[in-house]
Amino acid sequence: MTKRLSDPTLQASDVDMISTDAGASPKKTKVSHDTKEQVDAYTISSPFLKDSRFEILYMATRARAETPRLLLEFVGAKYTSAAPVDWPASKTDTPFGLLPLLTHLKPDGSVFTLSETASINRYLAGLFELDGETLEEKAIVDTCYQCANDNVLNTFMSEVWVKGDFNNKENLDKAFEKIQPFLDGVERYLVKNGSNGYFVGSKTTYADLEWYEWIDHFATSYEDRQESMCSETNRPALFKLYTRLKQNSRLKAYAEGGRWEFRPTEPLLSLYSTGVVTENWERSFEFYTKTCGMECVFNKESVMCGEGARYMEFVVNSQEKTKFTVFCFGKSPKPCAESGKANADISFTVRSVQETHDRLVKKGVEFKMPPTKVPWGYMAQFLDPDGNLLTINSATSFDSEA
Structure with missing residues (x-):
């Protein structure tokens, strides 16, 4: 099994979360970001979360497991990214026979497992307070997240990936044309929030990380389309979100370290x-x-x-x-x-x-x-x-x- 261990030492002042007891969810407190010193610096202060460990089981690729990895990297959680060794034989070890699978090893020794990408992202966002503060903010975060996780994903799945040739110009043209309304929609939400690079307030949420991952995928895989899709002149609010998270010290170290390709820390299976x-x-x-x-x-x-x-x-x-x-x-x-x-x-x-x-x-x-x-x-x-x-x-x- 290949594994990659995040670096829990990269911590700075951002979020103070206090747990009422070892088994309880962390108490909500005010979230602040000091962007002058560091971009979205985040500290885990809750003993419960400090002593928690996580594992994400998925193939050695970005795809459906990358946003959960990014979320755990962003907060500086202790986690491993593991790839299954005996698959598909081990499907019966998962709730629905599907990956990714999140395992939360709690400080009291209990273990919680969860399948389905959207559920994993929402669970982690709830633990680490990467969600909206009010009911309306939570709804905005959820709809922007779901737009990417559902609409954009399904578009590229049907128009590009299932057809085999990921670089076929005609297929890519259709896919990028179909996602234009989705890009325009999230741009409007960002503009309404002041074009500050956040969907709600001045706080990173799981929707921010989901869209960062999509734009980063487009930028690295289809560089020639970057300028017309998301740039300083086209959808600048979305581009600001992307560049903001691109500068985050943990996410930057994760990407430059080779993501899952060069990071398991244990190279031998x-x-x-x-x-x-x-x-x-x-x-x-x-x-x-x-x-x-x-x-x-x-x-x-x-x-x-x-x-x-x-x-x-x-x-x-x-x-x-x-x-x-x-x-x-x-x-x-x-x-x-x-x-x-x-x-x-x-x-x-x-x-x-x-x-x-x-x-x-x-x-x-x-x-x-x-x-x-x-x-x-x-x-x-x-x-x-x-x-x-x-x-x-x-x-x-x-x-x-x-």
Whole structure:
């Protein structure tokens, strides 16, 4: 499972929320923003929310989970962004068999789970007071949010995404034409509030974050349409909302940090195997099967590493997922010859070998084998400080016919 942990240390003075008890909702208090010093700086003061942890389960993409992530980033909450490992088999673990799924781990040990994007956003907004103050303000926030979450989403789903070609000019022209009334509508709400970059008052709400995400998606994916859609001269109030949140220190750090692509903090999904290197694979085969009673589930020549090379996998029993491997170097061509003959050979499963390689290189890891195409996907290898060989493999099983 890939995870990304937000940085809870990025806190500043903005909102003071006090909980009456550990299980109660935070008490409403006055919200203020000091935009001269920081853009929408936000501090969690409630012990209940400070000690709460959240998890958003969704695929490693923006889509329906990005606004909940942005909301948690904005307030500086402790949360992880996780991707399911066994999907769709794990659908039964969710209320409706759908993602995203929010899990709220409360300080008292109780757990609350919630499905459906709109419900998740409204729940988080209620916890962190990112909503209107009055009934009318709440209604304005809700209608502006729903316009994006329903109308804009459905338009792009029907006109662009379900048709496969996301860059088809004719499809995009139809989609952007159809969303013009929605953009004009939210512009009017923003102008009515004084064109200050907020839908209500001078306070960020979940509707602000939803529209920020849509405009940011358009700006990064369809840059050529930005000027006519939302700019200083076209819908300037909406553009002000976008640029205001674009300057927010937490949202900026989140985007520049690579969003979900480079942030899980734990790059490894699971331990695939651990094993040894041998000089005589036949002797090792006899030892681990007949002497140790293990079952050999994979036994093939390793064409990548020269004549005589062999790779084998053993399990203690049929229920065992982690493999014990035995590898015999042959007359090894590069890159195998350069990877070193370590005494230990440990393999981890990752979602993307290339992305994990790039992230580890940034941390100073020197790879002996760069990301390389192999019959089962991709792999790369590096050494730990003691010279043990560590392998990362793409998250696919070995192809027995390869």
